[in-house]
Amino acid sequence: MKPYRINELASKYVEYDMIQTYTELPAFPDPRLRLLHAVLNEHGALAPKSELYSLVVSLVQLGMDTHDLIDTEENRRSEKEMRARQLKVLAGDYFSSRFYSLLSQAGQISMISKISTAVCEVNRLKMDLYIKMQQSKLKAEDYLNKLTRLKSEMFQLFAEMMEGAFVKLWPEMLQDVSRCEAVLDEMERFDSSSRFYQSWAYWHVMQEGTPDEQQRLADKPEPSLIYDLLGKYELQSRLVSKLKHAADNLRSTAAKLESDQLKKVVQDLADSFLEKMAAHTSA
Structure with missing residues (x-):
């Protein structure tokens, strides 16, 4: 390799x-x-x-x-x-x-066409997400699923080139890696009141919170409000659970791989996500 x-x-x-x-x-x-x-x-x-x-x-x-x-x-x-x-x-x-x-x-002329098509699809997915955000029609899990797909879509174009066991394993691994990245990004948004707006945590509170909390979130929330919501709705622990689940899936898929070198790459990726998560939560 x-x-x-x-x-x-x-x-x-x-x-x-x-x-x-x-x-x-x-x-x-x-x-x-x-x-x-x-x-x-x-x-x-x-x-x-x-x-x-x-x-x-x-x-x-x-x-x-x-x-x-x-x-x-x-x-x-x-x-x-x-x-x-x-x-x-x-x-x-x-x-x-x-x-x-x-x-x-x-x-590689044919690859130019494939990548261009993938770019168009990514832009379509972004527009769909932005419209739903503007209309406030998003559930937190739907938001996270859309983010995951946005991260994976450009790489998904290689699925048609895969052979053997990778026809099934490539989409699974790509999905889990992209979800881990998306969850880590959302965890980092806890640290900024400006970035908290329309994050996964924002949509979770808009879905589960009280009318007063929803109104205060819509009006550029203060750091103190975000801190209170993080604790009340266990927002960080919820994302930690999602990341661990995706990382565990990645490890399970790695166990199915025949190549020891590839298996190590995938296992190392799972470990790196968990290490980053631990560093963020401890901070």
């Missing part, structure tokens, strides 16, 4: 001084990429292209995630804020465009 170095390869396109100085980028989708790279290496015909496919998917995903960070509110911004916003737009466009040139140079 080729060693994993996708983040190193992607740094060539990501680490620009202008971007690092004036704006922030989203987290690199490392767990999903580690899984993809390892699984592709188990397929004889796909193994030689494991790095190329993983790299282009990383850049497309990073481009879409960067665009998601763009502030769409029509407020007055400082020059620094405007520059950061403009750089997010440009950076997202640049990352997304690189997959065309990388694949065309490698003669």
